[in-house]
Amino acid sequence: xxxxxxxxxxxxxxxxxxxxxxxxxxxxxxxxxxxxxxxxxxxxxxxxxxxxxxxxxxxxxxxxxxxxxxxxxxxxxxxxxxxxxxxxxxxxxxxxxxxxxxxxxxxxxxxxxxxxxx
Amino acid sequence: xxxxxxxxxxxxxxxxxxxxxxxxxxxxxxxxxxxxxxxxxxxxxxxxxxxxxxxxxxxxxxxxxxxxxxxxxxxxxxxxxxxxxxxxxxxxxxxxxxxxxxxxxxxxxxxxxxxxxxxxxxxxxxxxxxxxxxxxxxxxxxxxxxxxxxxxxxxxxxxxxxxxxxxxxxxxxxxxxxxxxxxxxxxxxxxxxxxxxxxxxxxxxxxxxxxxxxxxxxxxxxxxxxxxxxxxxxxxxxxxxxxxxxxxxxxxxxxxxxxxxxxxxxxxxxxxxxxxxxxxxxxxxxxxxxxxxxxxxxxxxxxxxxxxxxxxxxxxxxxxxxxxxxxxxxxxxxxxxxxxxxxxxxxxxxxxxxxxxxxxxxxxxxxxxxxxxxxxxxxxxxxxxxxxxxxxxxxxxxxxxxxxxxxxxxxxxxxxxxxxxxxxxxxxxxxxxxxxxxxxxxxxxxxxxxxxxxxxxxxxxxxxxxxxxxxxxxxxxxxxxxxxxxxxx
Numbered sequence: 001x002x003x004x005x006x007x008x009x010x011x012x013x014x015x016x017x018x019x020x021x022x023x024x025x026x027x028x029x030x031x032x033x034x035x036x037x038x039x040x041x042x043x044x045x046x047x048x049x050x051x052x053x054x055x056x057x058x059x060x061x062x063x064x065x066x067x068x069x070x071x072x073x074x075x076x077x078x079x080x081x082x083x084x085x086x087x088x089x090x091x092x093x094x095x096x097x098x099x100x101x102x103x104x105x106x107x108x109x110x111x112x113x114x115x116x117x118x
Numbered sequence: 119x120x121x122x123x124x125x126x127x128x129x130x131x132x133x134x135x136x137x138x139x140x141x142x143x144x145x146x147x148x149x150x151x152x153x154x155x156x157x158x159x160x161x162x163x164x165x166x167x168x169x170x171x172x173x174x175x176x177x178x179x180x181x182x183x184x185x186x187x188x189x190x191x192x193x194x195x196x197x198x199x200x201x202x203x204x205x206x207x208x209x210x211x212x213x214x215x216x217x218x219x220x221x222x223x224x225x226x227x228x229x230x231x232x233x234x235x236x237x238x239x240x241x242x243x244x245x246x247x248x249x250x251x252x253x254x255x256x257x258x259x260x261x262x263x264x265x266x267x268x269x270x271x272x273x274x275x276x277x278x279x280x281x282x283x284x285x286x287x288x289x290x291x292x293x294x295x296x297x298x299x300x301x302x303x304x305x306x307x308x309x310x311x312x313x314x315x316x317x318x319x320x321x322x323x324x325x326x327x328x329x330x331x332x333x334x335x336x337x338x339x340x341x342x343x344x345x346x347x348x349x350x351x352x353x354x355x356x357x358x359x360x361x362x363x364x365x366x367x368x369x370x371x372x373x374x375x376x377x378x379x380x381x382x383x384x385x386x387x388x389x390x391x392x393x394x395x396x397x398x399x400x401x402x403x404x405x406x407x408x409x410x411x412x413x414x415x416x417x418x419x420x421x422x423x424x425x426x427x428x429x430x431x432x433x434x435x436x437x438x439x440x441x442x443x444x445x446x447x448x449x450x451x452x453x454x455x456x457x458x459x460x461x462x463x464x465x466x467x468x469x470x471x472x473x474x475x476x477x478x479x480x481x482x483x484x485x486x487x488x489x490x491x492x493x494x495x496x497x498x499x500x501x502x503x504x505x506x507x508x509x510x511x512x513x514x515x516x517x518x519x520x521x522x523x524x525x526x527x528x529x530x531x532x533x534x535x536x537x538x539x540x541x542x543x544x545x546x547x548x549x550x551x552x553x554x555x556x557x558x559x560x561x562x563x564x565x566x567x568x569x570x571x572x573x574x575x576x577x578x579x580x581x582x583x584x585x586x587x588x589x590x591x592x593x594x595x596x597x598x599x600x601x602x603x604x605x606x607x
Contacts (some may be wrong), residue, residue: 090124104144110150 486559
């Protein structure tokens with residue numbers, strides 16, 4: 001078995017050496033003239049408005065978590081929708097149970113004020 | 119094909135305890151969300167108790183129709199029923215001992231009771247699982263709920279430290295377990311324990327090297343969860359910082375369930391390479407007992423001391439695992455039942471004494487408990503005697519059966535060292551008794567409130583349970599031996 005991995009191993013070594021050699025040579029050959037213009041967004045990029053490490057409200061976490069939950073819900077709905085004909089009422093029942101659990105979670109989050117902004 | 123997917127009614131029945139617990143937890147969350155703060159005092163706690171008692175009845179009833187469920191992902195056997203009853207009982211005792219504590223700390227919320235139910239449901243899945251992925255899912259359900267419970271008091275720095283440490287190290291350990299599961303799947307091509315056992319026992323089975331790697335990784339994961347040395351570092355900090363009823367819960371329920379899956383996995387599928395892991399467990403057992411007991415000697419905080427003592431007790435149970443026999447498995451089961459009762463009881467006493475903000479958790483704060491609250495002191499005496507292993511308590515027979523099993527498997531040195539360890543342990547438990555009965559009452563015991571009804575129920579139920587296991591051990595042990603014999607075959 002190990003001999004089958006030999007090309008992979010060689011590839012790994014080459015992959016590790018290549019960036020070191022390429023970047024090393026570039027560093028030796030190129031002139032070094034740093035300027036403010038070079039740090040700005042290139043051509044079509046958006047101009048930076050402020051520091052990326054600013055502070056923002058912790059409520060974004062709750063919004064993000066809720067988004068993920070309902071996003072995943074949709075992901076589960078798609079395969080069921082595609083196979084709806086084959087699964088029949090069994091599929092409807094299963095997805096109803098799944099949705100019911102999520103709706104309970106939604107009601108809970110709503111009553112707990114997770115959707116109220118400040 | 120979809121028709122076969124739908125489980126038969128009997129399969130749903132076999133999963134009934136967990137269904138009840140999950141529905142109960144969901145119901146509590148909805149009730150709390152809909153009623154806001156308007157529900158009567160402790161109502162949500164009573165709902166959780168009702169769900170737990172219903173689950174207990176269901177767990178016993180389900181024992182009447184043993185067998186697999188959901189394409190053999192779950193397996194209801196004697197072993198599963200035994201541990202189901204233990205974890206549900208721990209849940210009940212925890213809820214009883216939580217009422218007063220939570221209202222004192224102003225955290226008497228429905229979420230707490232819902233989390234207890236979810237955690238117990240996860241433990242139920244763990245102990246009935248006959249499939250590695252189900253074991254993993256059960257472990258995660260149980261652990262995540264317990265992480266949140268540890269951080270319940272959000273404004274308390276110690277509780278936050280406890281929750282964060284528990285979460286980070288617990289997740290880290292689970293990753294090891296998952297990696298082990300992946301290797302096992304790679305080696306055998308299945309995640310079903312029965313099928314894995316068949317593959318392992320075949321002459322052209324998987325290579326011992328791959329199996330050994332899987333066993334080693336899973337050992338790390340389980341070692342963390344049962345807080346055995348050398349993976350015990352998190353336990354004292356987490357147990358000390360968490361709210362006391364939560365400490366009682368997580369030192370008993372999740373630990374018993376983790377031991378259950380540990381036993382199931384190692385006794386069922388890693389038995390053929392037993393000669394290779396036995397020495398490792400031998401070292402783990404000795405290290406846990408020694409580190410736990412000697413570290414407990416110097417503690418002045420009761421919760422921290424009990425945390426080290428729980429590490430030592432994990433060591434005793436590992437001795438039983440090391441014996442690699444049916445009687446060893448049965449002894450481990452019996453010990454875990456006794457341990458769960460006495461540990462929850464001892465922590466319930468701490469939850470009573472500690473006062474608002476857990477001011478009084480030193481051993482010295484027990485001073486005078488014997489004269490001020492004789493009944494509580496008597497209950498604590500029973501728990502401590504059981505933890506030492508004094509006859510007529512469950513702890514005695516637990517230790518007795520474990521060391522008997524170890525001797526039958528020719529583990530003479532481990533038995534000798536284990537017994538010496540028990541003698542060391544007697545010192546720090548007896549010191550609590552001395553402080554309790556022979557010292558004048560201090561600030562903590564002078565201003566004790568009357569014993570609340572919930573705590574009284576928890577204390578006397580667990581004390582009665584410990585005595586019952588100590589005076590009439592034969593029926594429980596007989597059940598454990600019968601379950602162990604059928605195990606994995």
